[in-house]
Each structure stands twice: as structure tokens, then as C-alpha cells.
Amino acid sequence: MYKIKPAYLHFLVIITILELALILAVSWMTGDFREPRFNIWPVTEWLINYQGGFVRRGLVGELLLRWADPTIGILPNLYRLTLISYLAYVAIFFAIYFLAKIQHFRVLLIALLIQGGIYHMGISADFYTRKENFFLILFGLLCLVYISATRQQMLYKKYLLLGFTSLAMIFGPVMILIHEAYFFMSMPMTALLFWVAYKENPNFIFLRVGFWIYLLVCTLTFLICSMNHGDVALAQTIWDSLPWVDRMKLSPAAPYSQFAAISSVGWKIGQHLSTIYGVLITGGVYWWLLFMLGNGLSLGYLAAQIDPSALSPKPTRFFGLLLIACLISSAMFILAADWGRWIAFISNQLILLMFTLNCSALAKKPEQGKFILFLILKIKSIHFKGLFWVLMLYGLVFQMPECCVQYPHLLAFESIFQ
Numbered sequence: 001m002y003k004i005k006p007a008y009l010h011f012l013v014i015i016t017i018l019e020l021a022l023i024l025a026v027s028w029m030t031g032d033f034r035e036p037r038f039n040i041w042p043v044t045e046w047l048i049n050y051q052g053g054f055v056r057r058g059l060v061g062e063l064l065l066r067w068a069d070p071t072i073g074i075l076p077n078l079y080r081l082t083l084i085s086y087l088a089y090v091a092i093f094f095a096i097y098f099l100a101k102i103q104h105f106r107v108l109l110i111a112l113l114i115q116g117g118i119y120h121m122g123i124s125a126d127f128y129t130r131k132e133n134f135f136l137i138l139f140g141l142l143c144l145v146y147i148s149a150t151r152q153q154m155l156y157k158k159y160l161l162l163g164f165t166s167l168a169m170i171f172g173p174v175m176i177l178i179h180e181a182y183f184f185m186s187m188p189m190t191a192l193l194f195w196v197a198y199k200e201n202p203n204f205i206f207l208r209v210g211f212w213i214y215l216l217v218c219t220l221t222f223l224i225c226s227m228n229h230g231d232v233a234l235a236q237t238i239w240d241s242l243p244w245v246d247r248m249k250l251s252p253a254a255p256y257s258q259f260a261a262i263s264s265v266g267w268k269i270g271q272h273l274s275t276i277y278g279v280l281i282t283g284g285v286y287w288w289l290l291f292m293l294g295n296g297l298s299l300g301y302l303a304a305q306i307d308p309s310a311l312s313p314k315p316t317r318f319f320g321l322l323l324i325a326c327l328i329s330s331a332m333f334i335l336a337a338d339w340g341r342w343i344a345f346i347s348n349q350l351i352l353l354m355f356t357l358n359c360s361a362l363a364k365k366p367e368q369g370k371f372i373l374f375l376i377l378k379i380k381s382i383h384f385k386g387l388f389w390v391l392m393l394y395g396l397v398f399q400m401p402e403c404c405v406q407y408p409h410l411l412a413f414e415s416i417f418q
Helices: 006-029 040-046 059-067 075-099 105-113 118-124 132-150 154-178 187-200 205-227 232-241 244-250 269-281 285-306 318-328 339-357 370-380 384-397 412-417
Strands: none
Touching: 006 075, 006 105, 006 118, 040 059, 040 075, 040 244, 059 075, 059 154, 075 105, 075 118, 075 132, 075 339, 105 118, 105 285, 105 384, 132 154, 132 187, 132 339, 154 187, 154 205, 187 205, 187 318, 187 339, 269 285, 285 318, 285 339, 285 370, 285 384, 318 339, 318 370
16 A cells, blocks of 8 residues: 655645645635724724824835825725735745755644744734734844855855845834834844854954944834824824725724724823733733743744754753843733734744754854753753644644733634634
């Protein structure tokens, strides 16, 4: 009897998962535009613009408004934009995976199935419909340029790292203009990758200078956005500037009144912090602990499988760099209650960083920290074969919500059929 070779079976599993996610995303986001294609709150967040003056997170909304046809509105272009961003992220993810030469079926499978990852993005129309998907795309492009640079000789390496520096310095501030959360979510991990690059290439002074310019320009842009957070009157002006057809689709009962994320333009930090209180009193925190544990175990499994110390007599700095990356990107958990978004984003960005550090000379140097060495020993003591199947079940059964205190679809099949 003919048996399917494991390599063919692995390929079939990956293609099936990817195909399901892509087919659902494309069919949903190019469907009937008469009803919102994803949650109203992120839809309206994309529509914040500069029609009432400069305001934080208004760049994309201004561009969408300028390109919109008043007769059909902004929303069809918005759905196409978010779909394109999802497809771009998928392409970049696989480009990094193959360029980094991971070649590990179980790593790729868990990386696709992790909550908030590519599979769950596609079946739920969540996560990639948020502005931070642009952050992932930029970080992914930086990873691709960095990996390419590690494979080149001195002259070509210099040009590629110069491109890496320019890409970060130019588009980092642009991301903050799209959404100021970039400063907390993606800038720290980008700065870490920047630091790794210039530590490995001390002769390229432009990396050190570019690193500090990147931090300075991003900080100044963030401060400017913070000082222009908006108010109630500006929120109403933004809402009034939207085409009538869009306002009727988003708020048919009250099309003249500011709505959803646009009405939150004038929120102060206290209002954001109060949403965390809502998570605690509703009991939602227990679900978030489940997803933090599940994604944490998934990331630990992936790191242990990718860890370059398998080819080294001593534990390497790989785990230490990942731990630093996780810690410095976690500030959003204490600033706002969109914990599903934060878990998803950090998980995706850490996976891209893992793939990238597989090519890093610095990550392959021996680890010196006692705590990190202790952590590595504990991780290596885990029974990974059993953990793989637990993580498979976790990825296929559950569906992590995006945000806050509403948990309508906690099982994956509910998202698919809804």
C-alpha cells in the first residue's frame, strides 16, 4: 500500500491551514459592503483624520478621505487596505521563515496557529484589521533587510544596513502618526534589532548614529501626537467630515453624532486606564491569563526549537535577547485594556524576531547571565513532544478576542461560522 511521505503530508497540512485563512479573509473583506466587515470600533479608528486640525493617529484617515468617492464612501477602500495589509504580512512572514532557513514543520505549524497569528487573523477578521498590522509589516521588512545583510560581503552588507537604517528612521515616525501606540508596541523591539545590528557591525558608524536618531525622532513625534490628543469638538468635526454614506452604515440611528473610536479622540489617560478596571471587575482577566499562558508556552516552544545553541556547546544569548524584547514591549498592558491585541502583536513580532535571530552572530554568542541560564535549563526540561500536541489543541480550539470585556466567540469554530 502506498504511503504518503511525511514531507508531502507536512506540506498539505500547512497549505490547508493557510488556504482556509486566506479564502475566508478574501471572501469576507471583498464581500457585500452594505454592512461593516469588521468591528465598528476599529473601523472608526481608521477614519480619524486631520479635517479638524492635526490630531494623533489621523494620517491614514486623512489619506483615505482624500482618495474616497463621496458616492460610495471610504469603507470599501478601507476593507481593501486592511486585506492587502494582511496578505502583505503573510508574504513577509513566509519570506523571513524561508530566508532564515528555519525548515522545521512543527515550528511553522505552531507559528501559524498561535492565537492572534496568521490562521486566527484570517478566520476571524480580527487583529490584521487594526493599525498595528502596519507595525508588523515594517518590522518584518526590517528583519528581511537585516537577514539579507548577514549573508553579504562587506560592501553589499554596508548598503543593506544603510537601507535598514533609512527604513527605520523614515517610517518609524510615520507609524506613530498612524497610531501613537507604535512608540510602546513596536519601537522597543525595533530598537533592540537596531542594537543587535550595530553591535555586530561596530565599523558602520551610521548604525550607531541611526539608532539614536531613530529613538529621538520617534520620541519627538510621539510627544507631538500626545500634545494633540484632540477633544470633543474636534471629534465631532472629524465625524462631520466623513461621507454621509459611511456615517449611515456605521451609525444609522444617529448619523449626526460622533461615534465609537472617533468619539474617543479626546480621551485622557484616566479613561484608558478605567477600561482595565472593567476587565478586572467583569472577570475577563481569567480568560486573558489563559491566553497569556497559552501564547507564552507557544513562544517558549518555538524558541526552544529554533534556539541556535543546539549547534553550540554552551547556551547562547538567543533566549536572553527574546526575553528582553518581550519585557520592553509590554508597556501597553498597563496603559489600555485591549489585551488581546497586545498579546497577538507581541507574539507575532517575537516570532519574526526569533526567525531573524537565527541568523544573528550576536545571538549565537555564549550566554553569561545566571538567571537566563537557569531559565534555559528549565525550558529544556519540558517534554516538548507532549507540549506540541497541547499547543495544537490550544490553537485549533480557542479563538482569542481582540479586546476588553466582550468575549462573544471564545471557540474557533464560532468565529468561522459567524
